[in-house]
Amino acid sequence: MPLASYQTSVPVVVDDVKCIADKGCTVCVDVCPLDVLRISDMTGKAYMAYDECWYCMPCEADCPTGAVTVNIPYLLR
Amino acid sequence: MAMDEIVDGLSEVSCDVLVIGGGTAGPMAALKAKLRNPKANVVLLEKANVKRSGAISMGMDGLNNAVIPGYATPEQYTKEITIANDGIVDQKAVYKYAQNCYSIIEELDSFGIRFLKNENGDYAVKKVHHIGTYVLPMPNGETVKKALYRQLRRARILISNRYMATRLLKSADGRIAGAISVNTRTAEFLVIKAKAVILCMGAAGRLGLPTSGYMFGTYENAANSGDGYAMAYHAGAALANLECFQINPLIKDYNGPACAYVAGPFGAYTANNEGSRFIECDYWSGQMMLEFYNELMSGKGPVFLQLKHLHPDTIGEIESTLHKVERPTRGLFQQGRGVDYRNESIEMHISEIGFCSGHSASGVFVDDNARTTVPGLYAAGDMASVPHNYMLGAFTNGSIAGVDAMEFADSHDFAEFDSSEIAQERERVLAPTLREDGIPPNQIEYKTRRLVNDYLQPPKVTHKYLLGMRRLAEVRDDMQKQMIARNAHELLRALEVQSIMDCADMAAHASLFREESRWGLYHWRTDFPEKDNENWFCHTLLSKRDGKMTSEKRAVQPYVVPISDDEKDLYDKQRIRASA
Numbered sequence: 001m002p003l004a005s006y007q008t009s010v011p012v013v014v015d016d017v018k019c020i021a022d023k024g025c026t027v028c029v030d031v032c033p034l035d036v037l038r039i040s041d042m043t044g045k046a047y048m049a050y051d052e053c054w055y056c057m058p059c060e061a062d063c064p065t066g067a068v069t070v071n072i073p074y075l076l077r
Numbered sequence: 078m079a080m081d082e083i084v085d086g087l088s089e090v091s092c093d094v095l096v097i098g099g100g101t102a103g104p105m106a107a108l109k110a111k112l113r114n115p116k117a118n119v120v121l122l123e124k125a126n127v128k129r130s131g132a133i134s135m136g137m138d139g140l141n142n143a144v145i146p147g148y149a150t151p152e153q154y155t156k157e158i159t160i161a162n163d164g165i166v167d168q169k170a171v172y173k174y175a176q177n178c179y180s181i182i183e184e185l186d187s188f189g190i191r192f193l194k195n196e197n198g199d200y201a202v203k204k205v206h207h208i209g210t211y212v213l214p215m216p217n218g219e220t221v222k223k224a225l226y227r228q229l230r231r232a233r234i235l236i237s238n239r240y241m242a243t244r245l246l247k248s249a250d251g252r253i254a255g256a257i258s259v260n261t262r263t264a265e266f267l268v269i270k271a272k273a274v275i276l277c278m279g280a281a282g283r284l285g286l287p288t289s290g291y292m293f294g295t296y297e298n299a300a301n302s303g304d305g306y307a308m309a310y311h312a313g314a315a316l317a318n319l320e321c322f323q324i325n326p327l328i329k330d331y332n333g334p335a336c337a338y339v340a341g342p343f344g345a346y347t348a349n350n351e352g353s354r355f356i357e358c359d360y361w362s363g364q365m366m367l368e369f370y371n372e373l374m375s376g377k378g379p380v381f382l383q384l385k386h387l388h389p390d391t392i393g394e395i396e397s398t399l400h401k402v403e404r405p406t407r408g409l410f411q412q413g414r415g416v417d418y419r420n421e422s423i424e425m426h427i428s429e430i431g432f433c434s435g436h437s438a439s440g441v442f443v444d445d446n447a448r449t450t451v452p453g454l455y456a457a458g459d460m461a462s463v464p465h466n467y468m469l470g471a472f473t474n475g476s477i478a479g480v481d482a483m484e485f486a487d488s489h490d491f492a493e494f495d496s497s498e499i500a501q502e503r504e505r506v507l508a509p510t511l512r513e514d515g516i517p518p519n520q521i522e523y524k525t526r527r528l529v530n531d532y533l534q535p536p537k538v539t540h541k542y543l544l545g546m547r548r549l550a551e552v553r554d555d556m557q558k559q560m561i562a563r564n565a566h567e568l569l570r571a572l573e574v575q576s577i578m579d580c581a582d583m584a585a586h587a588s589l590f591r592e593e594s595r596w597g598l599y600h601w602r603t604d605f606p607e608k609d610n611e612n613w614f615c616h617t618l619l620s621k622r623d624g625k626m627t628s629e630k631r632a633v634q635p636y637v638v639p640i641s642d643d644e645k646d647l648y649d650k651q652r653i654r655a656s657a
Contacts, residue, residue, distance in 0.1 A: 001515070003517065030128075032129075033300045035125060035239070035261060035569070038081075052570075054300075055294075056129075057405045072406060072410050072413055075294070076294050076330045
């Protein structure tokens with residue numbers, strides 16, 4: 001069966017201006033219990049690659065520059 | 078190389094004690110094993126990152142089961158937990174926990190974790206349970222994981238993050254020999270030979286589907302997909318009382334409690350839509366959950382946590398705890414809904430089902446030394462069968478497991494295993510990556526968990542269960558023949574859904590075996606609505622024998638602390654009775 005991609009509005013938002021992943025920082029990617037954050041090849045910044053979030057906050061709490069914001073996923077907001 | 082790209086690789090290491098799971102019990106088990114024999118090698122394997130993994134990734138607001146001299150005795154606590162679990166308790170393990178937990182509190186205190194004290198410098202313990210006083214707030218509870226991590230580094234524990242264990246290895250004579258694991262970002266294999274293995278892999282939290290429909294909005298950390306239960310099962314270990322499900326009272330649509338343990342001691346209470354109390358005690362027992370469920374389903378639902386009657390300063394104090402620790406997005410959620418605790422009650426609902434001894438009484442069967450039925454294999458924390466563990470139970474029983482496992486490792490050599498098992502496991506794990514076309518893991522998982530909700534959630538109806546098991550078997554067939562994983566991250570989810578499916582099968586099998594109702598809502602069977610002490614005052618043990626799932630009865634071990642006849646039904650009297 002062919003696969004289609006499925007659009008979702010993701011809960012974790014990264015401020016590209018504040019994010020220093022392009023300088024080698026990987027803190028948010030490292031700490032995420034669900035391993036859903038990645039560094040973009042295009043922008044060099046962190047982003048949420050998989051919508052599988054427990055909105056638990058380590059990414060936001062541990063980010064050294066305050067670039068990460070965790071929102072409540074839309075389905076339960 | 079891009080992250081998540083599948084890489085072909087296999088390496089092998091060995092250690093004296095392997096601890097799987099770096100949440101709460103695991104770090105303590107690893108630490109205690111290493112301190113028992115500093116020359117030995119201890120490996121702590123973790124699917125995520127030990128710094129922020131497990132149920133307490135953002136800390137914890139307090140201890141729910143602290144047995145502190147002057148406030149409670151081990152005898153009193155053992156009695157309370159026995160009664161709260163309808164008597165189906167091997168008291169030896171509970172009593173041992175109760176005796177040891179105070180020294181663990183002192184040790185945590187020495188790690189820099191603070192516990193609330195009153196003006197006299199005594200621990201300020203609060204009453205939440207039906208009978209005794211065991212709840213102790215933690216003012217800097219958000220620092221727990223950091224404090225633990227420091228201890229692990231200091232003791233030079235070898236930490237391997239982002240490895241998911243998939244199967245245990247055993248020798249021909251049945252002794253533990255190690256584990257097979259897969260890197261969650263590259264799909265490379267790591268085989269770890271070990272003299273003793275401690276499983277601390279948390280609850281089975283992704284079993285039911287939350288009512289929001291968001292698959293990862295579970296009460297338990299969604300990384301806790303029940304891998305430990307599945308691994309123990311396939312290794313032939315016995316699992317106890319899995320029919321005693323975990324179901325918790327939560328904020329409606331949110332995955333955290335309101336939380337009566339924090340707010341109750343200040344005067345908050347659970348109320349129906351008339352604003353009236355309907356339960357005697359907010360402590361999470363199956364009996365309390367049954368009243369909660371009945372009220373929700375009656376014309377008096379929804380159910381609320383009521384605190385608007387309290388002084389604004391008190392509400393502020395409760396709010397600051399609830400919005401800072403354990404579930405810090407609780408405040409953000411309430412803000413989004415426009416709920417201010419000062420003028421509105423908090424709407425509550427019940428969680429999806431799961432397995433978790435932290436709050437119920439099911440899990441991989443262990444004795445008072447945290448030993449499973451497989452020699453050299455241990456279990457601790459939410460996945461082990463010591464009832465109503467909570468965080469302090471995970472620390473205390475993790476500590477017991479660590480010491481005993483190192484003693485086992487010191488007196489045994491490595492067990493030999495059949496190396497063809499590694500090739501077989503590689504084939505099983507990688508199968509979804511070799512298919513060109515098929516069904517992605519998220520759809521297999523959604524369907525499995527939707528069926529769990531439709532057919533396995535209490536009230537348990539035999540006919541529904543039989544249908545549900547048929548449907549689940551069809552999905553299992555799809556999972557085994559058609560599931561695809563296009564990168565290492567998808568493979569992680571594909572492996573997790575296999576654990577979820579195993580747990581669903583075990584939940585159904587165990588529930589049908591026990592032909593009575595017990596533990597309130599947790600095991601309410603409409604075809605057998607009464608508690609039947611004559612035939613079912615026993616544990617049930619589920620295990621894999623000759624490739625098949627089987628269940629048997631196991632006698633409750635003689636009590637250490639006697640329970641008198643007028644005490645044993647105290648938790649059955651949860652509903653507030655109308656009085657003139």
